[in-house]
Amino acid sequence: MLDYATLKVIWWLLVGVLLVGFAIMDGHDMGVGTLLPFVGRSDVERRVVINTVGPHWDGNQVWFITAGGAIFAAWPVVYATAFSGFYWAMMAVLWALFFRPVGFDYRSKIHNATWRSSWDWGLFVGGAVPPLIFGVAFGNLLQGVPFQFDQYLVSSYTGTFWQLLNPFALLAGVVSSAMITMHGGTYLALRTEGAIQRRAVKGALVAAAVMVPAFLAAGLWLRIGGIQGFVITSAIEPGALADPLAKTVARDALGWWLNYQRQPLLWLLPALGAVAPLLAMGLLAARRTGLAFVASSLAIAGVIGTAGAAMFPFVMPSSSMPNASLTVWDSTSSHLTLGLMFWATVIFMPLIIFYTGWAYRVMRGKVTVARIQADEHGAY
Amino acid sequence: MIPEHLVDLSRLQCAATALYHFLFVPLTLGMVWLLLIMESVYVMTGKVVWKDMTRFWGKLFGINFALGVTTGITLEFQFGTNWAYYSHYVGDIFGAPLAIEGLMAFFLESTFIGLFFFGWDRLSRTKHLLVTMLMAVGTNLSALWILIANGWMQNPVGAEFNYQTMRMEMTDFWAIVFNPDAQAKFVHTVSAGYVTGAMFVLSISSWYLLKGRDLEFARRSFRVAAAFGLASVLSVIVLGDESGYTVGEAQQTKLAAIEAMWETQPAPASFTVVAWPNQAESRNDWSVEIPWVMGLIGTRSVTKRIPGIAEIKAKNRERIVDGIAAVTALEALRKHRGEGEADARKAFEAHKADLGFGLLLKKYVVDVRQATPAMIDLAVDDTIPRVMPMFWSFRLMVGLGFTMLALFVLAFWSTLKVACVQKPWLLKWALWMLPVPWISCELGWFVAEYGRQPWTIYGVLPTHLSVSTLSVESLYGSLAGFVGFYTLLLVVEVYLMVKFARQGPGSLGTGRYQGEPALA
Known part of the structure; x- marks a missing residue:
């Protein structure tokens, strides 16, 4: 069995992999949802757009469900504190997501323009709201969240929903939204042709052009804008029992930059986050859509990796009781559970990737107007 | 609270x-x-x-x-x-x-x-x-x-x-799977x-x-x-x-409530087909019963008893009282991290099986040592749906x-x-x-x-x-x-x-x- 400290680090990486997997897989169909009303101008065009993700959105959404379950199993106190603290943000995400399954499945079942356009906007909300809120949530994590624990480890959040919507967090939301929209547009470019493809490329280009400066601005803001990071000031025992109240934590203006100073190789992550979107833009302009999708996926990994590497070992720092901050070392589940979940992931994740790949292979090829019209009753 | x-x-x-x-x-x-x-x-x-x-x-x-x-x-x-x-x-x-x-x-x-x-x-x-x-x-x-x-x-x-x-x-994953x-x-x-x-x-x-x-x-x-x-x-x-x-x-609590078994019957218990349960007085206002059947379904034997609500409550009362000691020891352990831990730990180990029952009192009082007999009565009543x-x-x-x-x-x-x-x-x-x-x-x-x-x-x-x-x-x-x-x-x-x-x-x-x- 792997030792406890190693498993803690592995699980930090695995949660990262699940979040990146979620953003790449569920992200592209959320991006498609966001672009749907603008890229599809007629009913049949919108059906083309929807059917690019029709067979896959459900499987992709499981990345979100599984990321939630994995955080529950690996970081139970993070699951508890974050989701109850961000209560209304979570409600907004859940309620926005409700539009997706019904939107996809019910939209084309009735021939009525109002019905269909209502569901189109539902799919827009289901695609646009979650990435925005996840970005805002990350923006708040970077600033610290006002929560504390009592002796029983009961967490209480003392902020409000509106406090989450501060300028830096909103900027992070813009990065996230633009990134997912770019990704969705790139996927659409890969799976469509003609006018729809042209509009999708345009959408992706605009989104990437917003994303890169926003990402750089967020980095600059962190560096010189007065947002302090966090550092653990007591001795760290990586293999110790998970007790979030056993350490001391201080705020430090350079807290989020220390990992980059110690390990310059990490600069590759923000570099990827800034350069990969530009690469995707170039590839899209040249209609190398497959490679553009790869570049767009790398951009996502770069951006999420940048935030993760800055915060390590912090997962959810507390602004009101810094000692109660949740870190990789003291927020995990027990040694046994981490080990068990590690093996479960090692066994099933490759299988998932294999059969998801197979599903995309079976459904490969451009979705066209002709293809929709030939399958009037079966297609979404 | x-x-x-x-x-x-x-x-x-x-x-x-x-x-x-x-x-x-x-x-x-x-x-x-x-x-x-x-x-x-x-x-x-x-x-x-x-x-x-x-x-x-x-x-x-x-x-x-x-x-x-x-x-x-x-x-x-x-x-x-x-x-x-x-x-x-x-x-x-x-x-x-x-x-x-x-x-x-x-x-x-x-x-x-x-x-x-x-x-x-x-x-x-x-x-x-x-x-x-x-x-x-x-x-x-x-x-x-x-x-x-x-x-x-x-x-x-x-x-x-x-x-x-x-x-x-978790101590045993397979026990959880094969529960x-x-x-x-x-x-x-x-x-x-x-x-x-x-x-x-x-x-x-x-x-x-x-x-x-x-x-x-x-x-x-x-x-x-x-x-x-x-x-x-x-x-x-x-x-x-x-x-x-x-x-x-x-x-057993769920079973006793489903079957409105207020008192423990001699084995094998009878099955109450229909009844009008009266929670306030812990009895059924009226009922129609078939002898033996419940004991057979519930225990697959003619000799094992099925505890009734009164018996379960009596046992729960003991566990709640014992749970007070568990909660007290736990709070001491949480407060003095490291100091005097040995004693508190011993006390906690002795009572920890009833920790959950002690926590039931938290609904009525912050410090469970201050629980009055009336509060304990309420907590005991709570244990029966x-x-x-x-x-x-x-x-x-x-x-x-x-x-x-x-x-x-x-x-x-x-x-x-x-x-x-x-x-x-x-x-x-x-x-x-x-x-x-x-x-x-x-x-x-x-x-x-x-x-x-x-x-x-x-x-x-x-x-x-x-x-x-x-x-x-x-x-x-x-x-x-x-x-x-x-x-x-x-x-x-x-x-x-x-x-x-x-x-x-x-x-x-x-x-x-x-x-x-x-x-x-």
């Missing part, structure tokens, strides 16, 4: 979202097998009507599945949003089956459901059948892991409390889903037969549903009896179960006759029985989860400590949002379901059935 109102609202929201979710789950669980059976016949015989059956019933299945997914998302996250302390306290155990469910089952189900709908023209017959099979397997594995998690709430095996991390931690409560609950619950799927197909097919339309399609559907339904309903009843038996082992709703929900569920058995026996028998023409009264009866499996499923969950009160984790964590520290206003807002949103979606779902069920297989647009839709 946590406001009572907040606890009630959190429970209400949890119950509402879970019961809504379970309007869609059982049909999914049953339909996947029916679809697999129909498609298997298609692949074996090559008769296209079987493919049309798979596609048409699959269409209705899809309409239902969309809301199953919608309402299911909430449940994965609601433990965190609304039951934060619960999530911290037992996440080490409870989170694992949920995460494994995602990895092993839900991915499988959700990926292949896409190919089930969109892969007809892109896959060979056998490959599509394989897709359908993997979807069915995924769906049922998903139920397995969820019910393992739920079974652990009823019977928390394979875990131990750790005062340093202030939570329950008899979870296993019995799994088979009972999925079988109930199979019955729901069978009833759905049987009822709608009966309607086509009554209308005399699409007869070839409807007769075959009716026959498959009748056979599958009969097997399933037998399994529900037999395995329901099995879960009655495990309830007797792990959760209200008998009246338990008693009658259970009886209604069982009654409906036997009614469905009768229907499926007759329906199956009618398909065995050579002419295979069903009597109109049987078809009408089958049609009107359509909502019955859903009512039974919801009653079953009510009995299982309401009967678990006052615990979220039986004997370990009281419900009133499990909630998130949210404002009451937030709860009103989210509860209204969920109920409003779900109700709206339910109306849309039922509208589409009725529309396509009325249209029948013609909605496939194959040109082989009545009621073909006009092309757009």
